[in-house]
Amino acid sequence: MAATTTQSLGSLPSGLDIxxxxxxxxxxxxLVTGGLVWILVASTHVEPPNPLGWVMFVSIFCFVMTLLWMLIFATGCHKSGSGWAxxxxxxxxxxxxxxxxAAVDLAYITFLMKLGQFRIYQIDIAAVVFAYMATLLYFIHTILSSLRWKHF
Known part of the structure; x- marks a missing residue:
């Protein structure tokens, strides 16, 4: 375990080390929590549809960028330059x-729609929970990435 922590703070991993x-x-x-937010928000119908546009943008953008970021690290493309940390x-x-x-926006919209269909309300609550879980995961990743960047 100590070798893994030392490597994560001293260098950027590649391959299966990620x-x-x-x-x-x-x-x-x-990726899983962001994908679930994307799927759950897309499966409901909100009138007017505009308030959830930001939530859909964030979930799709972060899903695609995290997938690309993970592939960059997995293939070792980040070894060719500096500044990756x-x-x-x-x-x-x-x-x-x-x-x-996006999570705050989604929670507010869900709160406003609580008197609508109960099934859609349950789906929206699940989307809110996964949006806050994704926020927490990205926050933890940010803290750990800042520690790694500091050690570079």
Whole structure:
């Protein structure tokens, strides 16, 4: 365990090491929770549809960018240049702020729609829970990425 922590703070992993290093093992849970937010929000019908546009943008943007980010680290493309630790921190900080704003927006819309259909209300509550879980995962990843960046 000490070797994994030392490696995660001293260098950026590549290949299957992203599955065992401290901040990078959060990629898969981030993808799962973000994908669930995307699916749950897309499966409901809200009138007017505009309030959930930001939530859909955030969930799709963060899902695609996290997948690309994970693939960059898994393939080792980040070894060709410098600044990847700072970029990793910056991306996860932005994703945290995006998901926090989307989760608050989604919770507010869910609160306003509580007198509608109960099944849609339950789906919206599940989406709110997963949005806050994604926010927490991205926040933890941001903290761990900042520690890794500090040690570079």
């Amino acid at each position: 599955c065992v290093t401290a901040p990078d093992m959060l990629y898969l849970p981030e 700072a970029a990793d921190f910056a991306y996860h900080a932005v994703a945290t702020l995006f998901y926090l704003s």
